[in-house]
Amino acid sequence: MGAHPKDKRHPRFGHLPLATSGPQECALTGVALLRAPYLNKGSAFTPEERKEFKLHGLLPPNVQTLDEQVQRAYQQYSSRPNDLAKNTFMTSLKEQNVVLYYKLIEEHLKEMFSVIYTPTEGEAIANYSRLFRRPEGCFLNIEDQDRVDDNIAQWGNSEDIDLIVVSDGEQILGIGDQGVGGILISVAKLTIYTLCAGIHPSRTLPVVLDCGTNNEELQNDELYLGLRRPRVRGEEYDAFVDTFVQACRKNYPKAYIHFEDFGLPNARRILDKYTPKIACFNDDVQGTGCVTLAAIMAAINVSKVKYEDLRVLCFGAGTAGTGIADQIMDAIALETDKSKEEAGKQIWCVDKPGLLLKSKKDELTPAQLPFARDDAELKDKNHNDLVSIIEEVKPHALIGTSTKPKSFTEEAIREMAKHVERPIILPLSNPTKLHEAHPDDLFKWTDGKALIATGSPFLQSSTMAQSTKWVTECNNSTTFPGIGLGAILSRTRLMSPPLLVAATKALAAQAPALKDPKAGLLPDVTDVREISVKIAKAVIQASIKEGLNEEKEIPEDEEDLEEWIREQMWDAAYRPLKKVEHDGASSHAKGEQGTGSARRGGS
Numbered sequence: 224m225g226a227h228p229k230d231k232r233h234p235r236f237g238h239l240p241l242a243t244s245g246p247q248e249c250a251l252t253g254v255a256l257l258r259a260p261y262l263n264k265g266s267a268f269t270p271e272e273r274k275e276f277k278l279h280g281l282l283p284p285n286v287q288t289l290d291e292q293v294q295r296a297y298q299q300y301s302s303r304p305n306d307l308a309k310n311t312f313m314t315s316l317k318e319q320n321v322v323l324y325y326k327l328i329e330e331h332l333k334e335m336f337s338v339i340y341t342p343t344e345g346e347a348i349a350n351y352s353r354l355f356r357r358p359e360g361c362f363l364n365i366e367d368q369d370r371v372d373d374n375i376a377q378w379g380n381s382e383d384i385d386l387i388v389v390s391d392g393e394q395i396l397g398i399g400d401q402g403v404g405g406i407l408i409s410v411a412k413l414t415i416y417t418l419c420a421g422i423h424p425s426r427t428l429p430v431v432l433d434c435g436t437n438n439e440e441l442q443n444d445e446l447y448l449g450l451r452r453p454r455v456r457g458e459e460y461d462a463f464v465d466t467f468v469q470a471c472r473k474n475y476p477k478a479y480i481h482f483e484d485f486g487l488p489n490a491r492r493i494l495d496k497y498t499p500k501i502a503c504f505n506d507d508v509q510g511t512g513c514v515t516l517a518a519i520m521a522a523i524n525v526s527k528v529k530y531e532d533l534r535v536l537c538f539g540a541g542t543a544g545t546g547i548a549d550q551i552m553d554a555i556a557l558e559t560d561k562s563k564e565e566a567g568k569q570i571w572c573v574d575k576p577g578l579l580l581k582s583k584k585d586e587l588t589p590a591q592l593p594f595a596r597d598d599a600e601l602k603d604k605n606h607n608d609l610v611s612i613i614e615e616v617k618p619h620a621l622i623g624t625s626t627k628p629k630s631f632t633e634e635a636i637r638e639m640a641k642h643v644e645r646p647i648i649l650p651l652s653n654p655t656k657l658h659e660a661h662p663d664d665l666f667k668w669t670d671g672k673a674l675i676a677t678g679s680p681f682l683q684s685s686t687m688a689q690s691t692k693w694v695t696e697c698n699n700s701t702t703f704p705g706i707g708l709g710a711i712l713s714r715t716r717l718m719s720p721p722l723l724v725a726a727t728k729a730l731a732a733q734a735p736a737l738k739d740p741k742a743g744l745l746p747d748v749t750d751v752r753e754i755s756v757k758i759a760k761a762v763i764q765a766s767i768k769e770g771l772n773e774e775k776e777i778p779e780d781e782e783d784l785e786e787w788i789r790e791q792m793w794d795a796a797y798r799p800l801k802k803v804e805h806d807g808a809s810s811h812a813k814g815e816q817g818t819g820s821a822r823r824g825g826s
């Protein structure tokens with residue numbers, strides 16, 4: 224099984240390494256074809272296809288269009304009584320017909336985004352072992368380390384996989400240890416990659432590393448599907464992660480690895496270990512850092528605060544909080560003539576014990592250390608209480624990644640609003656129930672002056688901010704798809720800092736608030752495919768500048784480059800099927816190998 228069929232639409236680009244249109248090779252017929260989600264068209268199989276692929280008698284006679292199928296599927300979706308039921312409906316639709324699944328979401332993106340992703344996906348993950356019907360993705364477990372290479376190898380040939388999303392399930396959103404259910408965050412992030420950046424869905428692989436779980440509820444749940452043992456730590460854990468990474472490198476040398484929702488003790492460590500060696504990315508550290516910095520860039524443009532004056536308070540200094548602090552520190556250093564150390568002094572971090580202090584440096588993580596303050600700084604004031612800290616620091620921006628709901632109290636926010644004209648407030652803890660504050664309250668307590676973005680989507684109900692229909696969402700989903708697209712198309716050897724800076728600037732340049740101060744700090748999800756093109760372009764250009772691109776035939780001209788990117792984005796449309804003889808390769812776990820494009824979860 225080899226490369227994708229060449230795209231015939233734009234012969235002007237001779238070289239399209241990931242061309243995604245053109246006929247799809249198909250070795251299946253009859254029931255097997257109807258059960259292959261990447262090839263199945265259901266009632267949309269044409270009369271010719273029905274004849275050629277032996278589908279007569281297996282389908283009712285009326286041939287339908289994709290739009291008609293979308294209409295029916297939407298009615299079925301709408302009849303489901305709640306969001307979780309809608310989420311499971313979508314999961315089964317994907318198991319039947321991948322094109323229809325993506326087309327349906329595309330048509331109802333705004334409505335469905337929160338159902339297939341945060342926050343409802345969090346509920347699906349928490350109930351994984353109860354809702355389980357059919358596995359999707361690759362399950363690796365620490366008791367079977369010898370099988371890791373075989374398990375990874377079964378998804379295709381070396382050119383077949385571009386993108387791997389992996390989680391060990393320890394810190395899922397803010398809902399903590401979900402063990403093997405973490406597979407669903409890998410699946411959901413990949414859905415977003417396809418939807419928002421056109422990454423070919425069958426060229427991706429979701430993985431969970433099951434290392435046990437410390438979640439007692441799961442351990443005691445007789446239906447729990449994962450390893451029923453406490454989480455493995457230390458050398459054995461590190462060796463397992465390394466075995467996984469090496470198996471990926473060996474079997475799919477070009478694949479880009481995205482780490483998601485690892486626990487605090489491991490997330491940053493793993494990222495730091497592999498960043499100098501392979502093209503990899505941690506979404507909670509880097510994706511979140513980029514999107515939050517872009518929101519802040521837009522906000523200070525509105526509030527006219529200069530980088531050299533900016534004061535930021537990060538409430539919650541774990542994986543996401545320190546990732547954000549790092550990106551802001553780098554931006555301040557870049558935009559002023561300050562050293563990183565000096566720039567870091569403009570950022571205050573608070574965690575469970577209060578303000579991070581130098582006197583307690585033994586208790587701090589390496590990522591927290593650069594932000595520890597001198598003890599004398601808050602004089603006799605209370606280091607533990609958010610209101611006192613705000614009173615002292617007078618932050619322009621307050622960012623929540625604490626998982627502590629309602630921790631931005633009325634008193635704290637009113638205190639903040641006393642000192643700055645336009646408080647920038649970003650409650651980012653997901654899912655929605657963990658947000659540090661509700662946007663309506665934030666508008667109320669600041670007389671509508673707050674510049675707000677939230678980690679999960681909110682319907683705008685406030686009368687204070689009617690200029691925008693929705694409160695802007697500040698979720699890494701605006702950045703990671705475009706960054707991944709750029710990484711894959713350039714085949715960057717590493718995801719080095721200049722590539723992330725370029726991505727952030729490309730996103731910030733698209734902020735609606737730049738044109739209209741009353742508009743959102745970040746672009747809306749409905750625009751995300753075009754935003755991904757801009758981000759991917761910036762990443763590709765930065766990769767070339769850094770000499771990291773293994774893909775050499777990339778157009779130089781800006782417009783050509785954008786078009787070249789667009790041409791390679793997969794979209795939800797039925798492609799003609801081209802009959803091929805079975806080549807025996809369908810022993811791959813994707814089930815439909817040897818058919819012109821790789822896929823998983825097949826017949």
Ligand SMILES: NC(=O)c1ccc[n+]([C@@H]2O[C@H](COP(=O)([O-])OP(=O)(O)OC[C@H]3O[C@@H](n4cnc5c(N)ncnc54)[C@H](O)[C@@H]3O)[C@@H](O)[C@H]2O)c1
Pocket residue numbers: 394395396397398486487506507511514538539540541542543544573574575623624625626627630651652653654657677678679697698699700
């Ligand atoms: N919006 C986004 O794009 C985005 C991205 C990543 C993470 N998040 C959210 O951020 C939250 C944290 O994720 P993470 O991966 O950094 O988790 P983490 O466990 O690494 O970090 C959470 C930190 O908050 C601290 N904390 C807990 N209670 C606190 C309190 N009362 N006061 C101050 N600090 C407290 C913890 O000690 C820890 O350091 C989650 O809810 C996650 O969903 C949002």
Ligand SMILES: O=C(O)C[C@H](O)C(=O)O
Pocket residue numbers: 341395396397484506507652653698699700
């Ligand atoms: O998954 C999300 O919605 C964003 C982020 O990665 C998180 O962990 O909350």
Ligand SMILES: [Mn+2]
Pocket residue numbers: 396483484506507
């Ligand atoms: Mn995450």
